[in-house]
Each structure stands twice: as structure tokens, then as C-alpha cells.
Amino acid sequence: MIQLSVVIPTLNERPNIQPIFERLLACLDGIDWEVIFVDDDSPDGTAEECRRLALSTSRVRVVQRVGRRGLASACLEGMLASSAPFVAVMDGDMQHDETILPRMFKEAQIPGTDVVIGSRHVEGGGMGSFSRERVKLSNLGRRLSLIITSQELSDPMSGFFVITRTYLNKVIYRVSGVGFKILLDLIASSPDPVNVREIPYVFRNRLYGESKLSITVGIEYLVLLADKIVGYAIPLPFALFSIVGATGVVLYLAIVTALYRTGYTTFLRAQIVATGVAMVSNFLLNNLITYRANQLRGWASITKGLIGFCLACSLGALSNIAVAKLLADRGVQWAVAGITGIVIGSVWNYSVTAVFTWHLGQRKSGRRTPAKKSYLPAASPDA
Ligand code: GDD
Ligand code: MN
Numbered sequence: 001m002i003q004l005s006v007v008i009p010t011l012n013e014r015p016n017i018q019p020i021f022e023r024l025l026a027c028l029d030g031i032d033w034e035v036i037f038v039d040d041d042s043p044d045g046t047a048e049e050c051r052r053l054a055l056s057t058s059r060v061r062v063v064q065r066v067g068r069r070g071l072a073s074a075c076l077e078g079m080l081a082s083s084a085p086f087v088a089v090m091d092g093d094m095q096h097d098e099t100i101l102p103r104m105f106k107e108a109q110i111p112g113t114d115v116v117i118g119s120r121h122v123e124g125g126g127m128g129s130f131s132r133e134r135v136k137l138s139n140l141g142r143r144l145s146l147i148i149t150s151q152e153l154s155d156p157m158s159g160f161f162v163i164t165r166t167y168l169n170k171v172i173y174r175v176s177g178v179g180f181k182i183l184l185d186l187i188a189s190s191p192d193p194v195n196v197r198e199i200p201y202v203f204r205n206r207l208y209g210e211s212k213l214s215i216t217v218g219i220e221y222l223v224l225l226a227d228k229i230v231g232y233a234i235p236l237p238f239a240l241f242s243i244v245g246a247t248g249v250v251l252y253l254a255i256v257t258a259l260y261r262t263g264y265t266t267f268l269r270a271q272i273v274a275t276g277v278a279m280v281s282n283f284l285l286n287n288l289i290t291y292r293a294n295q296l297r298g299w300a301s302i303t304k305g306l307i308g309f310c311l312a313c314s315l316g317a318l319s320n321i322a323v324a325k326l327l328a329d330r331g332v333q334w335a336v337a338g339i340t341g342i343v344i345g346s347v348w349n350y351s352v353t354a355v356f357t358w359h360l361g362q363r364k365s366g367r368r369t370p371a372k373k374s375y376l377p378a379a380s381p382d383a
Helices: 016-029 046-054 069-082 098-106 132-149 163-172 182-187 215-230 236-261 268-288 299-329 334-356
Strands: 004-010 033-039 060-064 086-089 115-119 161-164 196-200
Touching: 004 016, 004 069, 004 098, 004 236, 016 033, 016 046, 016 098, 033 046, 033 069, 033 334, 046 060, 069 334, 086 163, 086 196, 098 115, 098 161, 098 196, 115 182, 132 182, 132 215, 132 268, 161 163, 182 215, 215 236, 236 268, 236 334, 299 334
Parallel strands: 004 033, 004 086, 033 060, 115 196
Antiparallel strands: 086 161, 115 161
């Protein structure tokens, strides 16, 4: 019986696959284990490399996700694709010290334990050669995490842990699956206090490939916090869309004030410029934040998306004005009529652009160029 499934999310980690497997093989001796690589269709052919390995051993499996992205959601899918009573999650770049896995696995078996965390911030652990900025960022993240969980954790930003299947099953319907911080997500999703154990390790340097840390990781962290706070009441994408919409209103008012009130141009001209700028800004912000999973990239699709977005929002604005006028004409108080118009216009804008601009719910091909070499088994000629 398999006792431990090791889930490894990968994005362009091809050169790390074979070495990481060999390290697991060396340190997990005596445990019945398997490894599941969850690859987001990496252009460097990571999934093919995993398959090549999987053909020679039943310890290796691969889940290749096409048209989807995200570290947290990849980890969740890997965990759900496994059956072992204990699941480890570990990076695919050898920065996590796999030699502590046997101890983590052992502690996870202590009755009552929910999660065992590989921590850089307990006695014996360390950040390795993290830059000073990166350490500060990590500390800021650690402080912010207290907004959504009261659990005292030394390293809530860790992506290295072992979780029991019982605990996973308990929280799976509440996890957000947004962004990079899957451990924090899993812990903040628990209605009860979580029984956590921590084991020190020192973060290593990367040997091959490069880090995927970028500004979006920061944004996604804030989105995770927001989802944990409001997500049970309002669908998060709609909340984000509305916040972006509000920034558009502020921008619009600022531009009209700057151009018209200063006497620079006519009211109509000022309005046209302000509307244009606000629409473009709303489009770009939504593309960056609200729909980051379906983000439009490249000039052609961004231009096409922007035109569609402006058309849809113009119709939304028309229906907003029409509804507000209709209600006001019937004697409804102007503020109520105005707000009803805005709500109807926003729901229209959100629904139409979600489907037609960002193709929500449709499968997109994530990879533009096929991997150079394929390790798919060739079809046998006499089949
Ligand atoms: N499937 C999938 N999809 N995997 C991804 C994605 C994605 O969108 N983005 C990153 N990964 C994989 C990488 O290939 C790597 O195996 C692992 O996730 C971590 O990514 P890195 O880019 O190496 O992250 P890091 O070294 O900056 O961050 C590490 O430290 C953080 C704490 O500061 C990770 O361990 C994080 O999990 C951890 O929170
Ligand atoms: Mn890394």
C-alpha cells in the first residue's frame, strides 16, 4: 500500500526532474511512496521528461494541465489525484531539503496531527542565501497572514509540508486555490484550530532553471487574503471587477476635473478623453488582476480584447442610464435609481466581458510552441 504521495508542482523544471527523483529514491528508502508531478504544460517539455521517467517506474506519475496556471491549484489537483493517507508537497527545484521528509512523514503519523511544516524559521532552519529584500517580503507576508488565521505559524509562507488525508478532506471544499501560498490557504480554511508540527530546514539555492516569483505572486497573495475574508459572501472575481470599476470612476472624475474645471477644454471633450482613459485602465487592471488566470497576452489579443471590452461596457453604460432614467421618471428617488442603474450595468459588464473578452470557462491552449522532443510512447505499427 502506498503510504506517502509526494506532490511536486512544476513549471519549466525539466533539468530538475531526474535529480529530484533520485534524491527521493535515496531518502525515502523503507517507505512506500510515489511522486506526482503536476505540470502546467511547460514549454520546456517538463511533462515529457516526467513521462519518460514514469515509463520505467511505477513510483512516478504526471498530471499535465493544459490551459491552466497556478501553483496552489496545481498542488490541490495533485493531492486529489493521489490516494495515500499522507501527502507531501514540495517544490520541483531542489530548494526544499528532501532529507527531512522521513521525519515529517513520521511526525504526521502522530495521532491528532493535521499538518507537518518544513520551516525556515525554527531553531535549526534558515533562509539560505535569500536577498535582504526577499527576507523582508517574506516577513511582511507572515504578518499579513495573521489577518486570515489566528494560528501561530513560524513559516506560513512555506510550500513544503506533509498533510494528512483526513485533514485535506475536511478543508477541501473551503480552500481558495488562488496563487502561490497553498499551505496558508489550507490552514486558513479550517473551521477548527489546526494541529501543526514544525521541522526545521535550510532553504537551498537553485541549481537549474529559474524562480517564477514575480509581481503577480504578490497580487495573488492579496487576492487570497481577500477571498478568505469576503469569498464566502461575494464571488471574488465580481468583487475584484467592482473594485477595478471603482478605480475607473475615480480616474474619470480626476481627468474631467483636470481638463474641464481648469478651462483647458470643453465638457464634452473632457468627458470623451476621461471615458477612454478609464476604460483602457479598467481593461488593463482586469487583465492583470481579475482575470490573471485567463490573462490575454500579446498585442493582437490585447487589442482585440480591448475593443470587445469597450463595446460591451458601452452597452452596459447605456443600460445603466436607461434603467436609472426609467426609475427616476416613475418617481424613484434619484440616488436609488442611480445605484440600481450602476448595479445592473456592472453585472452586465462583468458577465459579458467574462465570457467574451476573457473566455471564462473555456479551454485555452496554454502552450504556444510544442515541446521539441516527445517521450510519448510511439504507437506500435501492428496495432
Ligand atoms: N504547476 C505549476 N504551476 N507549478 C508552478 C507554477 C505554476 O503556475 N509556478 C511555480 N511552480 C512551481 C515551480 O516549478 C517550483 O517547482 C515551485 O512551484 C516553486 O516555484 P519557485 O519559482 O521555485 O518559487 P520560489 O523558490 O520563489 O518560492 C518558494 O518559496 C516560497 C517561500 O518564500 C516556494 O517554495 C514557495 O512554495 C514558497 O512559498
Ligand atoms: Mn524555488
